[in-house]
Amino acid sequence: MNLMNPYTIPSTVLLQCVDEETLLFNSANGLFFALNETGAMLWEEMTHATTLHAVIEKMVEVYDVERKQLEADLIAFSQTLVTQGLLSFEQA
Amino acid sequence: MVYNFHLLFPNFPQFFLEESDASGTLVIKEEEGIDPLAFPVILIYQNNQDRNVTLATDRHFDTPTADQEWIFTVENVISFAWKTQGGEIAYRFLEEASEDLFRFWLYHIALPIYFSIAQIYKFLHAGAIEIEAKTVLFMAPSFGGKSTLTDYFLQKGHPLVTDDKMATFERDGVYYAVPSHPYHRPFRTVEVLGHECANPASQVRPIHAIYILEKSDPTEDIVIRPLKGIEKFSRLHEGGEMNFSFFTPQYVSYLAGLANCVPVYAIRVPHDLERLEEVHRAIVNHTCPPQELS
Structure with missing residues (x-):
């Protein structure tokens, strides 16, 4: 995966917090997707960036995280979001 | 009261329900000139209670505006027309209308649509x-x-x-x-x-x-x-x-x-x-x- 590829979060995807759970709701298909604590943190950063590279740079600066592990987690997370229709990447 | 509003029916005073504290008043008045086909933007066309029903509005929009106009029509029965924040609902009886059908469609469907679009209530x-x-x-x-x-x-x-x-x-x-x-x-x-x-x-x-x-x-x-x-x-x-x-x-x-x-x-x-x-x-x-x- 090219970390410099811009991504887009569809406007139909809505974040909600209910009790202590964070969930994404895609109003385009009515499906829900629960985020764990790490996922919620990654999603929050992704809403303020446009590339995975930018997310990594920001998180490495702010949090005490190992870059390699963060990259792997973020790529896996992004791929899941794409599968669920919650994220899309522009072609390089 | 209906949905905590006083409904005033100039043409059907017998429909008036007992008064008490209310959020407001809605006038429900007859208007012969309502054209069910007047508006170009059809939002809903579906079967409800074995009738074809339509909700149409006068413009394309992202969010309803206060002066936006709406017509809800129950095929062959009745058309209701109102503005988003108009405070009144007009109606026109069609071929198969009756007092009972009028009240059914008003209480059961038209008013919930009105209150939802006006963002008075969520249902x-x-x-x-x-x-x-x-x-x-x-x-x-x-x-x-x-x-x-x-x-x-x-x-x-x-x-x-x-x-x-x-x-x-x-x-x-x-x-x-x-x-x-x-x-x-x-x-x-x-x-x-x-x-x-x-x-x-x-x-x-x-x-x-x-x-x-x-x-x-x-x-x-x-x-x-x-x-x-x-x-x-x-x-x-x-x-x-x-x-x-x-x-x-x-x-x-x-x-x-x-x-x-x-x-x-x-x-x-x-x-x-x-x-x-x-x-x-x-x-x-x-x-x-x-x-x-x-």
């Missing part, structure tokens, strides 16, 4: 009654036993809040239930408002709890369990009503707020009419626990 598909001045809601999929259970509670003397469309609003972090109209339809006959209830609720009250009915085996125990998180939210969303696409973000956010503020429980309801009293007692005791004997 849930629920029955609701009062238990010792506490409003509780029953939600279930179609044929899930909601009307049967609501009817049983009415027979036991509990005031009716609504039997189908639950109008709600939020104020200062509290979610309120608004009594709809004093008619109850514990049967499936199209275009019928139902029996006039002898004991309708009259006050807007906070929503005390929501019970999601789960049909179970006739011999199964009646179990009430609290719902949390995504399960709670998704069950509420399944029972959404008047969830117009142009308001989806607001409606979803509203449901999340409701989920965070109001207890929601799943209750296993045995598929046996002989056990309705047990279900009734379980919900009453859960809502108002009996005083422990000292």
Whole structure:
């Protein structure tokens, strides 16, 4: 995966917090997707960036995280979001 | 009152219901000049109660504006027309209109659409009654036993809040239930408002709890369990009503707020009419626990 590829979060995807759970709701298909604590943190950063590279740079600066592990987690997370229709990447 | 509004019918004074405190007044007046085909933007075209119904508006839009015009038409029966924040609804009778059909379509569909678009209320598909001045809601999929259970509670003397469309609003972090109209339809006959209830609720009250009915085996125990998180939210969303696409973000956010503020429980309801009293007692005791004997 090219970390410099811009991504887009569809406007139909809505974040909600209910009790202590964070969930994404895609109003385009009515499906829900629960985020764990790490996922919620990654999603929050992704809403303020446009590339995975930018997310990594920001998180490495702010949090005490190992870059390699963060990259792997973020790529896996992004791929899941794409599968669920919650994220899309522009072609390089 | 209907949905906590005084309805004034210049042409049908006999429809006037007893006065009491209300959120406001709506004038429902006849207007022969309404053209069901006047507006180019068709938002809804579907079959409801074996009739084709249409909701149209005068413009393309992202969010409704105060002066935007709407026409809701029930094929061959009636057209209702209003502005988003107009404070009145005009109607025109079509070929098969009657007083009963007029009131059915006004109370059951047109007013919920009006209140939703005006963002006065958000609706849930629920029955609701009062238990010792506490409003509780029953939600279930179609044929899930909601009307049967609501009817049983009415027979036991509990005031009716609504039997189908639950109008709600939020104020200062509290979610309120608004009594709809004093008619109850514990049967499936199209275009019928139902029996006039002898004991309708009259006050807007906070929503005390929501019970999601789960049909179970006739011999199964009646179990009430609290719902949390995504399960709670998704069950509420399944029972959404008047969830117009142009308001989806607001409606979803509203449901999340409701989920965070109001207890929601799943209750296993045995598929046996002989056990309705047990279900009734379980919900009453859960809502108002009996005083422990000292």
